[in-house]
Amino acid sequence: MNTIIKGTILTSFLLLLFAGMGITASAQSGNRGHRGNINRRQENQQDRIAQGIKSGSLTAREAARLEHQETMIDRQEARFRQSGDGLSPKERAKLEKELNRESKNIYKQKHDGQGQKPPTP
Numbered sequence: 001m002n003t004i005i006k007g008t009i010l011t012s013f014l015l016l017l018f019a020g021m022g023i024t025a026s027a028q029s030g031n032r033g034h035r036g037n038i039n040r041r042q043e044n045q046q047d048r049i050a051q052g053i054k055s056g057s058l059t060a061r062e063a064a065r066l067e068h069q070e071t072m073i074d075r076q077e078a079r080f081r082q083s084g085d086g087l088s089p090k091e092r093a094k095l096e097k098e099l100n101r102e103s104k105n106i107y108k109q110k111h112d113g114q115g116q117k118p119p120t121p
Helices: 003-028 030-055 060-081 089-110
Strands: none
Touching: 030 060, 030 089, 060 089
């Protein structure tokens, strides 16, 4: 089978799997709804950056750049929430898109082989 087709099939499968997990997570979050999902993703991404620093898979410069982008997403969310009405579907979609992009960036930076020695305790 062609590698492009294999990649497309795998990507489609993973998207369906993660979409199903997202539906389950939303249903379990009770009245927190979508807001908890965005906050959980932000916390998870912060944890991934911290783990990359601890393991040495991220350089100081990479970590600083990723942290800066996380801060920019946090600020944008705060601006969206200033109205007091919560996030509109359009605002939520924009944040999700940016979180997806940032998640990919974290993965790329952690696996690009430019790591450093882990800090000594």
